[in-house]
Amino acid sequence: MSSENDDAWPIVHVPGRPPVPPEQQLTVNVVAAQIEQPKLTNTIIRRLSQIAPLEDLHHVKRVKKNCLEGGKIQLSVILCLAPENGDFDGIPCDVKDVIGSYQLSPFVAKVCKYAALSKEEWVEQCKLWPTSYHQPTYNISGITGFSEEDSQSIVSFMKYALELSKSHGNVVVNAAAIVDPLSNQVIAKACDEVCSWQTPKTEVGAECSSSTKSSPEMTGCIEHESCLQRCSSGGPQQVETSISCLHPRWWVDEQTHRISSFWHPLRHAAIVAIESSAARDRRLFPDVRYRDEATREECILSPAKSQAKRQKTDGTDVDNDDKNYASHGNGDLSSKPYLCTGNDIYLVWEPCTMCAMALVHQRVRRVFYAFPNPSAGALGSIHRLQGEKSLNHHYAVFRVLVPQDILNKAKTSITGS
Template identity: 25%
Template structure:
């Protein structure tokens, strides 16, 4: 099986994540004028907030290497209408700088204006950095913690053995649920993130009656495996809504619902369950197989939304084939 991180769209190696904007560059007629050009551009069109973008690049050609300088960065330096006029001038072979008096002193040093695309957001991963280089050179300072999280290299072989063991327990729990009802084919296990002690195991109870009060049995449509697991954790702390004594494994009373706890679940939780995990302050989630209506990797990536008041790590693919056969 192959473990994958569910990360935010801002880490994706895509054009949308790079936030490419139309810009204008031009060739320098002679390298000896580079310092004069850079000084003028810095005074009139500074790269404030764009420290990752390099102002000059080397372009290789059959006629030899030449330097290109970034004159304007999209709407950072120009209004959209002004940028359109400059692009039109280039199409009609006019100099884009004819109407810009602030650059009069360097016009004679510039030639061959070309439209380019510049990433105005700094690259967060090496993949994004390599993609940026296809458009315009940028600097990149790798965040080791982010890189390890993205490629799952933060986990040791021992960690992978623990993941597999806990997911096997979730699969066994789902199998036990299927004996109760065919639809109870999702299993969940909550463990302490440090000690790996099991706090609760649960399977889907939507079609299995549970005691909600003395002698009152109800099969509730919201009793997904993840919701039941969260309720079991609450029950272990003196709360909870249902009587799950036969399913409960308890080893800790110190958590605020799911703080410092890890969930293993055979199938990607739905949006409702994902929000419940968020509000319960879960630390980490591992799931086996994806689900079309899932709230993590399949659609919304709820664990990565900055506007929400809790973010946590989510990984998919643990014993994926075994989970998909449930």
């Protein structure tokens, strides 16, 4: 695959905090002062760094430089955060000493509370007070960006997911592919399996099924070029499946209208892929039993025996237990992956909240998706679960922008035009 083709598939980082319009950025008040003798600037800054560090404003530069008429340079320095009541009497005593020692005239200035997420935000921030801006390198849990080889690999797996989404009977569904980045191989794949039923054959050129027409979210997505809903192209029977994450409760609305059908509200593509990954681990490591599971069973069967066992393993016999586990070959705990830790997942559509949380529990490393989910998206469109600080695991999220010509080809192959 040539790099020229890959350049048409931009990979965009989806941050955990939504971008704030420049004119709506939050600000905080600080006490600043002009430095009449520029040669004292370094001495003043070193002193202030010790007595009044800007702990929560690391992105804000301590010194502001203005160029006046005639080429004269005017320097201003942030002394400390402004007291809540706005009274200079509330300034820390050590800072007052600096003000008195260098004969500074304090004033109140505004600075932006958060670091800029884009160059546009950064430009607006600097109108108030200079801040630092660093181009995102996706350094999240060890992620340090994409080399040319990485980009080619990401695009290749996204193409794989797109093809998978079009191979499910005669409708386009959401598809998921879990990839081990170390081996660069797909270890699990799946499509939506929320609902399926048998319906009579639909002739070529006929309208799409009534279930598709009845969903406003699906209709809206068709109007967006991303939803490539397919009509039947012939065949004895048609298998219909919704794009589950676009409308997680669609099955509830449609269930009463279907008699001969199978319903399972949890079988979104990401969930089914996770299940497939777990089944793969069970096949590869059939003899693995985690020590806490064995201890739990012993507690149920014989509490006294379990207590004795626990006391025994508190000593030198722990190493022997580890050797016993390792002696099982495929049952070696060190060789069995823990859930999907370190793996990537490629989704055609942005996952809903349920799927996004499942990926948190699975400890995935990165999530890539092609199309946004305007009705229920949890990783950029409606919510940004990846930025929820209360969670005990966070993954990086990226959107792979699909070129327009690829979308057009997909539409052509679907409609047969």
